[in-house]
Amino acid sequence: MKEEKHLENKGLLLVFTGNGKGKTTAALGQAFRALGHGMRVAVVQFIKGSWKYGELEAAKRFSDLLDFHVMGRGFTWKSDDLTKDIAKAREAWQFTCELLQQNRHQLVILDELTYLVTYKMISEEELLAGLARRSKEMHVVVTGRNASPGLINAADLVTEMREIKHPYASGIKARQGIEF
Amino acid sequence: MKEEKHLENKGLLLVFTGNGKGKTTAALGQAFRALGHGMRVAVVQFIKGSWKYGELEAAKRFSDLLDFHVMGRGFTWKSDDLTKDIAKAREAWQFTCELLQQNRHQLVILDELTYLVTYKMISEEELLAGLARRSKEMHVVVTGRNASPGLINAADLVTEMREIKHPYASGIKARQGIEF
Numbered sequence: 001m002k003e004e005k006h007l008e009n010k011g012l013l014l015v016f017t018g019n020g021k022g023k024t025t026a027a028l029g030q031a032f033r034a035l036g037h038g039m040r041v042a043v044v045q046f047i048k049g050s051w052k053y054g055e056l057e058a059a060k061r062f063s064d065l066l067d068f069h070v071m072g073r074g075f076t077w078k079s080d081d082l083t084k085d086i087a088k089a090r091e092a093w094q095f096t097c098e099l100l101q102q103n104r105h106q107l108v109i110l111d112e113l114t115y116l117v118t119y120k121m122i123s124e125e126e127l128l129a130g131l132a133r134r135s136k137e138m139h140v141v142v143t144g145r146n147a148s149p150g151l152i153n154a155a156d157l158v159t160e161m162r163e164i165k166h167p168y169a170s171g172i173k174a175r176q177g178i179e180f
Numbered sequence: 181m182k183e184e185k186h187l188e189n190k191g192l193l194l195v196f197t198g199n200g201k202g203k204t205t206a207a208l209g210q211a212f213r214a215l216g217h218g219m220r221v222a223v224v225q226f227i228k229g230s231w232k233y234g235e236l237e238a239a240k241r242f243s244d245l246l247d248f249h250v251m252g253r254g255f256t257w258k259s260d261d262l263t264k265d266i267a268k269a270r271e272a273w274q275f276t277c278e279l280l281q282q283n284r285h286q287l288v289i290l291d292e293l294t295y296l297v298t299y300k301m302i303s304e305e306e307l308l309a310g311l312a313r314r315s316k317e318m319h320v321v322v323t324g325r326n327a328s329p330g331l332i333n334a335a336d337l338v339t340e341m342r343e344i345k346h347p348y349a350s351g352i353k354a355r356q357g358i359e360f
Contacts, residue, residue, distance in 0.1 A: 012347060012352070012355060012358055014358070016202060017344075018342070020339035020340065021337060021339050022196060022202060022206040022339045022341065024209075025206040025209035025210055025213070026202040026205040026206040026209055026341075027209070028208075028209030028212060028213065029204075029205035029206055029207070029208030029209035029210075029212070029235070030205055030209075030358070032208060032209070032212050032234070032235060032238040033205070033208065033232065033234035033235050033238065033357060033358070033360075034234060034357040034358070035234075035238050036233065036234035036235055036236065036237035036238030036239070037233070037234045037237065037356055037357040038237075039357045052213065053216065053217070054212070054213035054214060054215075054216035054217045055209070055212060055213050055216055056216065057216035057217065057218075058212040058213065058215050058216030058242075059216070061241045061242070062238075062241070106357060107357060107358075139355070139357070139358055152344065152345065155345060156345070156347040156352060157201060157345055157346055157347050158343075158344035158345040159200035159201050159202045159341050159342065159343060159344060160200065160341075160342040160344050161202065161206075161339050161340075161341055161342075162198070162339065162340040162341075162342055163338075163339060164197075164332065164338035164339060164340050165332065165335060165336070165337055165338040166337055167192060167336040167337050172192070172336060175192060175319070176217055177213060177214040177217040177219045177286060177287060177319070178192055178194070178210070178213070178214070178287075178319055180213075
């Protein structure tokens with residue numbers, strides 16, 4: 001019974017992974033759901049532009065509750081200067097670890113975080129340690145392709161978004177209000 | 181070239197299906213993205229309670245742009261009186277077809293619509309005909325498990341949300357701001 005009570009207080013770790021559309025969009029929905037409850041929410045965006053114009057404008061109506069941190073500004077992890085990218089990625093992760101240990105937010109969205117592990121900018125051990133040290137009741141959503149086995153193991157909920165059909169495949173262009 | 185131009189104007193049909201969490205949440209994110217662009221959005225909720233307190237409260241900040249229609253109020257499609265359920269489902273679908281033909285919204289979310297086909301309350305042909313007759317530039321998002329082959333075929337984008345891990349499986353209860 002004691003353990004059950006402990007579980008009920010502990011914040012959840014949610015992971016949206018897979019190659020299909022909907023990972024960031026579901027995280028966005030998760031943020032708005034929490035905001036609707038008056039929760040304080042932080043979004044950390046690890047890839048430049050993963051949050052688009054539409055959601056950024058929508059987010060403005062919640063500026064009283066929502067903190068938005070763009071870590072990827074000015075770099076896309078595709079620079080030729082890998083050393084510089086790694087340094088910035090590690091800085092971003094350090095910032096995130098501090099954010100996770102503060103007790104300011106009830107939900108933190110770490111959007112496209114898995115790329116830092118995939119590209120070996122941080123190790124899976126560092127990732128898991130940072131998440132484990134988060135404020136006790138804080139919920140965290142991690143999105144990105146190729147979530148590593150350790151992350152899946154640590155998560156409470158994991159959904160794989162599988163691409164069944166994509167409009168770009170049939171030559172349809174990205175559309176305002178839908179893709180961005 | 182002409183056809184390409186035609187495709188660019190035509191609204192997209194997006195389908196979020198599968199047994200995992202994130203279908204309604206991604207639709208919710210999609211709605212907020214469009215709202216951020218100042219688009220008019222309608223949500224039609226076919227299952228009572230699929231949109232929860234959090235998102236309903238968040239939606240209030242967009243009451244200038246967002247119309248919300250709850251079709252499942254008072255019934256859950258699980259009533260013993262199937263005849264009554266079918267009549268209500270057909271009424272709901274009729275309402276939706278009219279909404280789709282009006283030119284009032286740029287995005288319409290049809291949340292949990294697939295259940296009406298799964299439970300044979302409307303036929304796949306009726307579903308596809310109603311969607312095809314929608315206002316030309318209107319984007320539509322359909323969510324729900326077991327999207328039928330015809331719907332997948334008609335869609336521009338389909339993501340399957342696969343459940344990899346669910347917190348209920350480990351005895352963790354639904355959490356405010358996350359699940360509702």
